[in-house]
Amino acid sequence: MVSEQVQLPPFQALIDEHWRDVIRLARALAGAVDGDDVAQRAWEKAFAAYPGLTSARNLRSWLLTITARCATDVHRARKPQTPLDDAPPIAVAGPDAAEWPDPDLWRAVNELPERQRLAVTLKYVGDLDHHGVAAALDTTPAASRRLVSDALTTLRDKLGVHHV
CATH class of the missing domain: 1.10.10.10 (Winged helix-like DNA-binding domain superfamily/Winged helix DNA-binding domain)
Incomplete structure (x- = not known):
């Protein structure tokens, strides 16, 4: 029995089509600070796994699953931080109001x-x-x-x- 070769689009085409979905989900799950790192990690994992895929069906769902798992890894890796009493507060920009209206x-x-x-x-x-x-x-x-x-x-x- 001869195994059939899966026809996958070029990885760049996958990025071009789904990068907005990946970054939006990463930021929603991991926050504005960690969202970009989560998206980057998701793309790295997807790139590594891409040649071994056995199906080209629902690649978007596959990417979003990877993104969700990367966000979960970030949450699990966070350790409770003890605030320093004499440290000045750090201002962190939140999500863009146009993207996150509420x-x-x-x-x-x-x-x-x-x-x-x-x-x-x-x-x-x-x-x-x-x-x-x-x-x-x-x-x-x-x-x-x-x-x-x-x-x-x-x-x-x-x-x-x-x-x-």
Whole structure:
């Protein structure tokens, strides 16, 4: 039996088509400070794995899954920092207001438990369906639906938004 060669587009074409999705998701998951590093790490991992892909189906979802996992790695690597009492405060620019029009919403999203935060961000920022979210989080579509639902309920309660 002869294995069939997978026809993948050139890696640059993949970057050209999906770089905005990767950076947007990376910044949403890791914040303005770490988002660019997460996106860079995701592209590096994707580049290393690209020649070994066995399917060219849904490359966007594959990239966003890598991005979500890189963001999770950054969160796990963070150690609690002890503030220095005599250190001056450091000003960090937040997300661009044009991209993130509701800072209260994003503060609330960042306070969600990790899996809920990842699920709701993959669903609404990454625009993945529940199968894509499930693949990124290594769970089932039913569990993905539940994570997103729980996250939305928590966000509605925190923000005082209730639909009619």
